[in-house]
Amino acid sequence: MIEFTIDGKTVQAERGESLLKIANAQGFRIPHLCYHEVVQAYGACRLCLVEVTQTSHGRKRTKLTTSCNFPALEGIEVVTQSERIGRNRRMIIELLLARAPKAKRLQELAAEYGVGKVRFAESDAECILCGLCVQICRDVVGVDALGFTGRGVNKDARPPFGEPSKECIACGACVEACPVDCIKMEETHTMRTIVRWKRTLPMRVCEECGYSFAPTFQLMHFAKKTGMSLDDFRVCRDCR
Amino acid sequence: MQPIRSMKELEKTRESLRQGRDPDRKIVSVCTGTGCKAYKCDDLVENLRAEITKAGLDAEIETKATGCPGFCERGTLVTIYPEKIFYQRVRPEHAADIVGRTLLKGELIDELLYVDDETGKTIVHEDEIPFYKKQQQVLLGPNRSLDPTSLDDYLVLGGYGALRKVLEELKPDEVIDQITRSGLRGRGGGGFPTGVKWRTCREAPGDIRYVICNADEGDPGAFMDRCLLEANPHSILEGMIIGAYAIGASQGFVYVRNEYPIAAANVRLAVDKARASGLLGKDILGQGFSFDVEIIRGGGAFVCGESTALMASIEGYVGEPRAKHIHTVEQGLYDKPTNLNNVETWANVPLIINKGVDWFTSIGTGDVSENPWGGSKGTKIFSLVGKVKNTGLVEVPMGITLRKIIYDIGGGVLGGKKFKGVQTGGPSGGCLPEEFLDRPVDFDELTKAGSMMGSGGMIVLDEDTCMVDFARYFLNFLREESCGKCTSCREGLERMYQITDDICEGRAGPQLLPLLDELAEVVKDASLCALGQTAAYPVLSTLRYYRDEYEAHIFRHECPAKSCKAMIRFSVNENCNGCNLCLRNCPYEAITGEKKKGDTYEIHQDKCTQCRICFESCKFDGVSIDTGVMR
Numbered sequence: 001m002i003e004f005t006i007d008g009k010t011v012q013a014e015r016g017e018s019l020l021k022i023a024n025a026q027g028f029r030i031p032h033l034c035y036h037e038v039v040q041a042y043g044a045c046r047l048c049l050v051e052v053t054q055t056s057h058g059r060k061r062t063k064l065t066t067s068c069n070f071p072a073l074e075g076i077e078v079v080t081q082s083e084r085i086g087r088n089r090r091m092i093i094e095l096l097l098a099r100a101p102k103a104k105r106l107q108e109l110a111a112e113y114g115v116g117k118v119r120f121a122e123s124d125a126e127c128i129l130c131g132l133c134v135q136i137c138r139d140v141v142g143v144d145a146l147g148f149t150g151r152g153v154n155k156d157a158r159p160p161f162g163e164p165s166k167e168c169i170a171c172g173a174c175v176e177a178c179p180v181d182c183i184k185m186e187e188t189h190t191m192r193t194i195v196r197w198k199r200t201l202p203m204r205v206c207e208e209c210g211y212s213f214a215p216t217f218q219l220m221h222f223a224k225k226t227g228m229s230l231d232d233f234r235v236c237r238d239c240r
Numbered sequence: 241m242q243p244i245r246s247m248k249e250l251e252k253t254r255e256s257l258r259q260g261r262d263p264d265r266k267i268v269s270v271c272t273g274t275g276c277k278a279y280k281c282d283d284l285v286e287n288l289r290a291e292i293t294k295a296g297l298d299a300e301i302e303t304k305a306t307g308c309p310g311f312c313e314r315g316t317l318v319t320i321y322p323e324k325i326f327y328q329r330v331r332p333e334h335a336a337d338i339v340g341r342t343l344l345k346g347e348l349i350d351e352l353l354y355v356d357d358e359t360g361k362t363i364v365h366e367d368e369i370p371f372y373k374k375q376q377q378v379l380l381g382p383n384r385s386l387d388p389t390s391l392d393d394y395l396v397l398g399g400y401g402a403l404r405k406v407l408e409e410l411k412p413d414e415v416i417d418q419i420t421r422s423g424l425r426g427r428g429g430g431g432f433p434t435g436v437k438w439r440t441c442r443e444a445p446g447d448i449r450y451v452i453c454n455a456d457e458g459d460p461g462a463f464m465d466r467c468l469l470e471a472n473p474h475s476i477l478e479g480m481i482i483g484a485y486a487i488g489a490s491q492g493f494v495y496v497r498n499e500y501p502i503a504a505a506n507v508r509l510a511v512d513k514a515r516a517s518g519l520l521g522k523d524i525l526g527q528g529f530s531f532d533v534e535i536i537r538g539g540g541a542f543v544c545g546e547s548t549a550l551m552a553s554i555e556g557y558v559g560e561p562r563a564k565h566i567h568t569v570e571q572g573l574y575d576k577p578t579n580l581n582n583v584e585t586w587a588n589v590p591l592i593i594n595k596g597v598d599w600f601t602s603i604g605t606g607d608v609s610e611n612p613w614g615g616s617k618g619t620k621i622f623s624l625v626g627k628v629k630n631t632g633l634v635e636v637p638m639g640i641t642l643r644k645i646i647y648d649i650g651g652g653v654l655g656g657k658k659f660k661g662v663q664t665g666g667p668s669g670g671c672l673p674e675e676f677l678d679r680p681v682d683f684d685e686l687t688k689a690g691s692m693m694g695s696g697g698m699i700v701l702d703e704d705t706c707m708v709d710f711a712r713y714f715l716n717f718l719r720e721e722s723c724g725k726c727t728s729c730r731e732g733l734e735r736m737y738q739i740t741d742d743i744c745e746g747r748a749g750p751q752l753l754p755l756l757d758e759l760a761e762v763v764k765d766a767s768l769c770a771l772g773q774t775a776a777y778p779v780l781s782t783l784r785y786y787r788d789e790y791e792a793h794i795f796r797h798e799c800p801a802k803s804c805k806a807m808i809r810f811s812v813n814e815n816c817n818g819c820n821l822c823l824r825n826c827p828y829e830a831i832t833g834e835k836k837k838g839d840t841y842e843i844h845q846d847k848c849t850q851c852r853i854c855f856e857s858c859k860f861d862g863v864s865i866d867t868g869v870m871r
Binding site for chain 2 (some may be wrong): 042043044045046047049064065066069071072084087088091093095096098099119120121128129131147148150151152153154155
């Protein structure tokens with residue numbers, strides 16, 4: 001265990017643990033969009049900015065940095081609120097809101113952090129390129145149906161070649177993870193569609209109770225990963 | 241060549257190569273760098289060889305296709321040794337004359353000789369040309385004597401002598417110590433002390449270490465690294481082998497951008513030849529040290545010049561930077577300790593070993609004996625481009641002033657125009673006005689002024705350059721070349737581009753100027769990687785030193801450089817004598833008037849596209865450009 005301070009309060013943590021995770025667990029409020037503890041910190045949204053003071057090469061230096069990917073180190077001093085943090089954070093919220101003006105989460109953040117009228121022409125991008133869908137699909141679900149394409153202003157997150165995904169198992173993990181709700185899911189009794197990836201797959205209907213409990217492709221993926229037979233998934237969890 | 245298995249064999253090989261060369265043999269050296277390819281330098285070489293064969297002089301005269309010695313403005317360059325007769329702007333059709341007149345009869349060809357603009361004097365010898373006289377070409381100098389595809393040439397010049405010295409006499413720690421004491425700092429732009437980096441990498445825990453040569457030079461207008469790799473690839477390899485020995489690495493990579501096909505081909509050939517000769521690979525020179533190099537070609541992304549993005553690219557991932565809270569010297573390529581240096585940094589290493597720390601520290605600024613950050617030592621190559629007379633590569637001692645580079649070496653601003661500024665450090669650097677011309681050029685001074693030395697791009701701007709448009713140019717480059725990962729860089733650059741575009745097009749309200757200030761600060765403060773953090777510099781520096789131009793555009797719809805099309809209007813003035821040239825040249829038939837009747841000429845604004853052809857073709861200053869007028 002190591003010791004350092006957050007806003008003057010001494011905290012203990014494992015060396016290398018995410019500052020954001022520690023701070024949030026300790027009750028400090030640091031906003032974030034692209035961070036999710038099930039995947040590696042990506043550092044893209046820049047909302048979780050903090051100021052860290054550390055000594056390197058004999059000099060004490062303070063820098064503005066994202067807390068999600070900053071490792072807890074002995075003796076560092078972390079500040080979660082300052083004029084500098086606020087100024088940068090407000091501009092980042094404003095930039096994101098100009099990109100995706102309809103996103104509720106961004107509107108809430110704007111209200112919370114005092115972002116007034118957006119001073120940029122609004123675009124209709126919806127997606128803020130936080131990368132959570134890409135990461136979760138690849139690293140947690142293990143399907144890797146999504147990726148980033150292009151760079152700079154042309155960057156996008158989507159299935160290969162922008163075509164309807166052939167890999168997606170319609171598990172809906174990306175729908176859950178998306179902080180701005182731009183990945184929509186539609187369901188009928190027998191079919192589930194992940195609208196953004198243009199993927200429609202049949203649902204498995206429980207042979208006992210008739211409840212459509214999971215997409216068939218997701219169950220096939222489970223079966224493959226666990227070595228179980230697809231027959232083991234004929235009934236829903238409640239009827240098993 | 242048979243593999244060289246020992247130090248003794250290396251020197252024996254070198255000696256026999258030297259003896260095999262006739263000291264009286266004339267050498268006709270032709271620059272065949274990328275720039276001169278456009279002038280058909282390869283045809284010139286072929287023609288020269290054919291003419292020499294025809295004259296029966298093959299035994300007496302050798303034609304050497306070399307890399308670039310730097311004076312691109314006057315390419316293709318031909319120098320005849322040992323006399324050092326210097327011919328410039330040589331084309332393939334001049335080959336017969338060069339052989340027939342100069343080589344056979346000893347005559348000079350006047351139209352190929354260099355004429356000094358200032359004095360009007362004709363200069364015969366290369367070393368008397370002002371462009372070269374003020375330079376200190378320790379890195380570029382050998383380019384003249386080297387066929388880049390020949391390992392023999394490099395050996396004859398003493399090549400791999402530094403490697404020999406290191407393997408024979410120095411422990412890894414002693415090599416690092418020498419590099420640290422030399423004060424060598426990273427030439428890629430960061431200026432981090434090379435020795436300190438090597439030491440941290442060597443001491444990082446782990447068995448496997450890598451060294452990388454970053455040849456992903458992407459700044460617009462910069463081509464120092466391309467030239468070094470094209471012209472003298474073995475010097476970079478030698479530097480890398482020495483570095484690998486010092487750090488304890490057994491594998492190296494040269495990451496060369498896809499747009500540099502000749503550099504990639506030459507360094508690949510150099511690797512193959514070095515490996516076949518026992519200078520690379522297992523048990524180098526029989527000394528028990530093994531190290532090999534792989535060439536990786538980039539895919540065309542500017543951001544892959546950033547070290548972590550470059551490493552991701554080598555690993556086969558998308559070239560996106562990651563936060564460097566854990567440095568790459570501790571956890572880099574494949575999570576192993578990795579030491580990355582720029583081409584020019586590696587090229588300096590054999591020089592420091594050969595000529596010594598004292599020689600290196602005698603060049604440059606500051607004192608590095610106690611603190612490796614204490615100064616900037618050695619030379620730096622700049623690519624001097626833009627509105628300057630002598631464009632090309634210049635190698636100067638650190639600490640030289642901008643004025644000396646631009647005026648004494650560069651010959652001043654093109655066409656007698658007024659100097660407006662100089663952009664140093666490419667898209668990561670800033671633009672400095674005239675009052676900074678007497679500042680010494682080194683890592684620290686330029687940073688203090690709000691720019692940076694960067695990798696060495698230097699773009700000279702004259703009075704016709706609009707600074708807002710210039711900032712817009714870099715923003716447009718960066719918004720497309722940002723990796724797009726982090727919000728501040730991706731969205732911030734796009735919004736800054738839109739604002740400068742609005743300003744140039746006359747659409748901007750006064751509220752946009754403080755918004756631009758605010759945005760630039762956030763991009764600098766909040767972005768993830770060094771490229772993002774410095775991407776605002778072109779805007780920050782022009783806002784700081786040329787704010788009046790921004791204000792003129794916004795408040796008065798006036799472009800002081802008379803360059804932004806939305807704010808200028810062309811008209812015929814009283815100087816017009818009715819020569820009719822503008823009318824005939826106008827591609828849009830926007831001009832009417834009667835021949836020889838100057839007062840009848842008129843430019844019709846509804847048809848004019850501000851293409852400037854009338855303005856530039858008029859011999860009597862009869863076309864005016866007015867600004868402050870909205871279209």
